[in-house]
Amino acid sequence: MTLFDDSLTLLQTLVRNACVNDLTPDSGQEVRNADSLEEFFSAEIAAGRDSGAVTVQRLEPRPGRTSIIVTVPGSDPDAEPLTFLGHTDVVPVDAAHWTRDPFGAQIEGSGADARIYGRGTIDMLGLTAPMAVVTREVAREALAGRPPRGTLTFVGVADEEARGGLGAKWLSAEHPEVLDWRNCISETGGSHLPVADGSDAVVVTVGEKGAAQRRLHVTGEPGHGSQPWGRDLTIARIAEVARRIAAIVPAVSQDPLWSGFVTAFRFSPEIQDALVTAPEEDDYLAFTDLARYAHAVSHLTVSPTVLSAGKAINVLPSSAYLELDIRTLPGQTDEDVDAELRRALGDLADEVEFERLICEPAEVSPVDSALYEAVAKTVGEFFPDAAVVPVLSAGGTDLRFARRLGGVGYGFALNARERSLAVINAELHSHDEHLYLEDLRLTVEAYRSLVARFVG
Structure with a gap:
């Protein structure tokens, strides 16, 4: 054998x-x-x-x-x-x-x-x-x-x-x-x-992104589902929180691992410069099948994954929460993450309670x-x-x-x-x-x- x-x-x-x-x-x-x-x-x-x-x-x-x-x-x-x-x-x-x-x-x-x-x-x-x-x-x-x-x-x-x-x-x-x-x-x-030029490159994984999971809580006015007029609806508020979170566009990584990854592809100088400094969404298409991975390892990523509100169809819930799978880059802290979330929430930030779940550094x-x-x-x-x-x-x-x-x-x-x-x-x-x-x-x-x- x-x-x-x-x-x-x-x-x-x-x-x-x-x-x-x-x-x-x-x-x-x-x-x-x-x-x-x-x-x-x-x-x-x-x-x-x-x-x-x-x-x-x-x-x-x-x-x-x-x-x-x-x-x-x-x-x-x-x-x-x-x-x-x-x-x-x-x-x-x-x-x-x-x-x-x-x-x-x-x-x-x-x-x-x-x-x-x-x-x-x-x-x-x-x-x-x-x-x-x-x-x-x-x-x-x-x-x-x-x-x-x-x-x-x-x-x-x-x-x-x-x-x-x-x-x-x-x-x-x-x-x-x-x-x-x-x-x-x-x-x-x-x-x-x-x-890009047909030459070969082999990857070795030297690190991993961190975790900064969050549960965002909001409250609203409870009541009977038959009479919603004039109420502060919890569902509407958590939906707006989710919309703003989903729109976050963090800055691109300045870590040498990212610039080295881009350089390995031997793109044109224009594409390489854009990807390393301030990439637009379409710039990631240069990576073809690796576009989603490349985007993930070059940014803080914030993914809304769980939404919970209400238990009965005829009751306006008084609370709701949104869970976020957040992956941090090397050097990013929990404080950095919370600051990013607060910027995205804007005038809603003070109405949202942040609960930290699993938090581990990159x-x-x-x-x-x-x-x-x-x-x-x-x-x-x-x-x-x-x-x-x-x-x-x-x-x-x-x-x-x-x-x-x-x-x-x-x-x-x-x-x-x-x-x-x-x-x-x-x-x-x-x-x-x-x-x-x-x-x-x-x-x-x-x-x-x-x-x-x-x-x-």
Whole structure:
């Protein structure tokens, strides 16, 4: 069996375990994937039990919400460690819109067109499986008397899809000592950019936007629905709040990550200058399929997502609220967000109560670290002519917990040239989610190369 064969077999098992996280505390049941991963490592764990060459730990803050940590200690305590941070939960599916069994791990096609269908194949079981496979390979070498120079750790972590409250967030707060957070690899990265002149560029995710969720409350005059005349209608007020919020146009990012992303496309000087300084909405069309992503990573984004008012059709409600999914750029604070909202609301601002929900700052790792250099060299090994472009994720990953503990973290896998960043983004949480087997092969080979390069 090759590393690719092992990765594919393990991926099918993880998909079929259907560890669906619907954001409720007892969903997920990642214990099924933890059991499968422990079985995958069972021979190495047993052989290393007395020598300590391979160790395993399982932790769960709630029954069934299990994370598993497999460690291969390094021979040099001063060498840099490496941690693969893979999550084992997946998001729910709308089965009526799938044309394949979401948890069947069905393989279709052949050659470069071969692909595996199933929830989590892209996000992120298709990365978690090769992470485990490479770690087991290193564990076997350690048991044969050839340990890595630096410690290698694999983590199959629970609850990433619910922002890590029962997974990486809990581990980092309650048991930070069970794994080394200094150098972490997780999702996603490794896809390609459609550069204007036809040259190649591969992205590495170095950070992610923050969260500044808000619930905006308004009040009005209650009464019977049959007599609305002359009343201060709560529904009308919350509707106007929503309209003004939806019209927000924040300033474009001044972060080097944005200007570097624009430069990587090699647009004309006029388009590049407009995008970096003061882009109009239509300017983003230059990114074609990446326009929505480009807009998201270049601005504070404010998305009205939940509206609640009233319970009975014949009663004028006295209160209503609007929930906002707000994603911040590096350096933006909660105070900056509230100021932006107040500007948008204008004369209504004093009539709206702001409630802060989940608030987390944007997190970014530097591009001058030893791990980033090793990742860039690994990309160059497989795509020698490609530029390596650091990018910001519009969503969230478990890497933010490593960064908060002083470590660096990068989203890295590897995709074939045909798989652009837009193609990979479109697969995230999609119907008929699927992974090309060529990308699985590239990823496991890239991880093996990165491990050899970074921990020896």
